[in-house]
Amino acid sequence: MENSIVKRYLPWLVAIALFMEHLNATILNTAIPAIAASLEVTPLSLKAVVSSYVLSLAVFIPISGWMADRFGTRRVFAAAVGIFTLSSIFCGLALNVPMLVAARIFQGIGAAMMLPVGRLAIVRTFPKSELLAAMNFVIIPALIGPLLGPTIGGIIVHWLPWQAIFFVNVPVGLAALWLIRRHMPDYRSSNSPPLDIIGFVLFGCGIALLSWVLEIFGEHYLDATSIGVLLSLSLCLLASYGWHARHNIHPLLQLSLFKTRTFRVAVAGGFVTRLGLGGMPFLLPLFYQIGLGFPAWKSGLLMMPAAAAAMFMKVISIRVLKQFGYRTVLIANTLLIGFTIMLFAIVDSSTAIQWIIAISLAQGFFNSLQYSSMNSMAYADVSSEEASMASTIASSLQQLSISFGLAFASIIAAWYLGDVSQSNQLAVTGALHYAFLTLGGLTILSSASFWSLRKNDGDNVSRGVDQE
Numbered sequence: 001m002e003n004s005i006v007k008r009y010l011p012w013l014v015a016i017a018l019f020m021e022h023l024n025a026t027i028l029n030t031a032i033p034a035i036a037a038s039l040e041v042t043p044l045s046l047k048a049v050v051s052s053y054v055l056s057l058a059v060f061i062p063i064s065g066w067m068a069d070r071f072g073t074r075r076v077f078a079a080a081v082g083i084f085t086l087s088s089i090f091c092g093l094a095l096n097v098p099m100l101v102a103a104r105i106f107q108g109i110g111a112a113m114m115l116p117v118g119r120l121a122i123v124r125t126f127p128k129s130e131l132l133a134a135m136n137f138v139i140i141p142a143l144i145g146p147l148l149g150p151t152i153g154g155i156i157v158h159w160l161p162w163q164a165i166f167f168v169n170v171p172v173g174l175a176a177l178w179l180i181r182r183h184m185p186d187y188r189s190s191n192s193p194p195l196d197i198i199g200f201v202l203f204g205c206g207i208a209l210l211s212w213v214l215e216i217f218g219e220h221y222l223d224a225t226s227i228g229v230l231l232s233l234s235l236c237l238l239a240s241y242g243w244h245a246r247h248n249i250h251p252l253l254q255l256s257l258f259k260t261r262t263f264r265v266a267v268a269g270g271f272v273t274r275l276g277l278g279g280m281p282f283l284l285p286l287f288y289q290i291g292l293g294f295p296a297w298k299s300g301l302l303m304m305p306a307a308a309a310a311m312f313m314k315v316i317s318i319r320v321l322k323q324f325g326y327r328t329v330l331i332a333n334t335l336l337i338g339f340t341i342m343l344f345a346i347v348d349s350s351t352a353i354q355w356i357i358a359i360s361l362a363q364g365f366f367n368s369l370q371y372s373s374m375n376s377m378a379y380a381d382v383s384s385e386e387a388s389m390a391s392t393i394a395s396s397l398q399q400l401s402i403s404f405g406l407a408f409a410s411i412i413a414a415w416y417l418g419d420v421s422q423s424n425q426l427a428v429t430g431a432l433h434y435a436f437l438t439l440g441g442l443t444i445l446s447s448a449s450f451w452s453l454r455k456n457d458g459d460n461v462s463r464g465v466d467q468e
Contacts, residue, residue: 009183010125014118016176017081020169021111024088025053026149027156027165029281030300033289034157039097043286044417047410050282051403052101055211056108058399059204062252062392064116069189073121076113078180084110085173092166116395124187154300199244199252206237207400214407253396254389257382262457266377267394269449271401273334273374276341276443277367278405283413283432284344291429292349305357306364313368321373326380327453330373334447337366342440345433380457412438 028050036043068076087107094100156164213231245251258264281303288299321329340363347356375394382390417431 007125009179010121010185013077013176013179013184014115014122016172016179017077017084017114017118020081020084020172020176021114023149023152024084024107024111024166024169026281026303027153027168029285030149030151030153030296030303031157031162031165032282032285034162034296035100038162039100041097043290044410044414046097047282047406048101049097049104051211051406053104053108053111054399054403054406055208056105057112058396058403059207060109060112061116061396061399062203063195063200064113065120065392066192066195067113068117068120068187069192070195072186072188073117073124074180074184074186077117077121077184078177080110080113080117081173081176081180082110083107084114085170085177088166088169088173092163116392121185121187125185149303151297151300151304154295154297158295158297193250196248196250196252199241199248202237202241202244203252206234206241209237210234211400211403211407214404214411253393254386257386257390257393260381261452262380263378263382263390265450265453266374266380267397269330269446270374270378271397272446272449273337273370273443274398274401275405275408276338276439276446277370278402279409279412279435279439280341280363282406283409283435286413286428287344287347287432291425291432292347293425302353302356302360305360306367309361309364310368313365313372317369317372320369321376325455325459326373326377326457327450327455329369330377330450330453331447333366333369333373334450335444337363337370338440338442338444338447340366340440341443342437344436345440348429377453377457409435409439 032046032050033043035049036046064076084107087103087110090103091100091107094103152168153165156162156168209230213227213234241252242255245253245255258268284303285299288294288302289296294302324332340359343359343362347359378390378394413431413435416434417427420427420431
């Protein structure tokens with residue numbers, strides 16, 4: 001396959017897959033109330049539909065690089081897109097919540113391989129002089145997806161059955177498979193290390209069990225003793241993985257990277273910050289539709305300002321970081337994010353739309369800068385040999401923090417709501433107001449995790465700043 005042809009089509013291939021993934025992730029949030037009404041469940045109980053996908057990403061991302069080296073980028077990328085597309089069909093055919101959650105788990109498995117393998121193919125295809133332009137081209141769909149997803153989701157559930165939001169992926173996936181067959185390069189490693197199967201089982205089972213305990217916490221499915229036992233078991237599995245990783249030559253996740261201060265602050269500190277941010281895409285559509293009584297299409301439109309502001313920040317974030325430095329930006333910006341989350345607590349049915357849009361713009365603006373800062377800081381003091389493993393760890397923990405953030409936000413909102421019906425507009429509004437205050441306060445407190453940064457930390461990061 002000629003290299004010039006590969007260079008021409010490969011960025012489009014990865015961009016299409018990434019667009020499909022991000023569109024799917026954002027289009028669902030707006031449809032949650034409609035799905036809950038159709039399946040006759042409460043909206044907050046559908047957090048498992050959202051978080052199961054994110055959790056599946058976190059569990060399976062660590063093995064995506066090994067699979068590409070072992071079986072080749074073309075085969076793995078095609079399998080990922082195929083699994084994602086087929087799972088989208090099963091999501092649309094689901095008759096109840098367990099079926100939908102199961103289909104979303106398989107959808108997450110496909111997504112877990114798409115982006116890492118696509119990035120690997122780009123890195124191996126383009127020389128360093130062309131790499132930044134290629135990666136920036138691929139990032140654009142990640143920004144357009146959140147911009148269009150909520151609006152498309154709102155329009156679909158307003159005019160069509162909610163199942164249609166999943167069938168949108170099918171023609172895109174089929175087109176991607178056709179392009180993969182013709183234009184995807186097939187890179188593989190002739191000397192890849194063996195898969196850390198024991199580590200994968202310990203880490204995957206521990207994370208999956210911990211996430212499930214958070215999902216059912218407070219929903220009276222199990223008694224307190226059973227939940228305590230399961231929580232202890234999940235922590236023991238994760239601790240066992242930590243011991244295993246320290247004594248394995250090729251661990252699934254190389255935990256020794258956390259000895260690097262800037263990596264530790266960016267990833268671990270970012271994990272805490274994302275706990276506050278992770279629940280907002282789930283709570284805001286509920287707030288708009290159930291709390292404020294807006295139709296789904298209007299709720300979707302109100303999610304657009306944040307995505308538009310994120311695109312603008314993408315243009316100037318590098319300049320901001322160079323001007324003020326990572327330490328100042330991360331501390332001040334985390335405080336501003338917490339403040340904007342708390343501002344939603346004063347929004348009610350009498351609030352002017354312009355005020356809601358202004359808060360959303362501010363939140364998208366600050367969130368985008370936060371993600372750019374944390375993602376690029378992770379690589380500040382990591383060697384080129386460790387970059388691949390650092391990317392795997394950072395990506396896995398990012399997805400985990402989003403999953404835990406969803407569960408935490410739902411638990412907080414349900415706790416404030418108590419036994420009141422989730423169809424009670426005033427009660428839902430009040431509960432979500434308190435949830436916004438709690439999440440904002442947690443985010444403000446998480447700014448302390450960035451205090452250990454030094455003034456010049458991050459100055460050696462390349463000029464290209466990656467964005468989530």
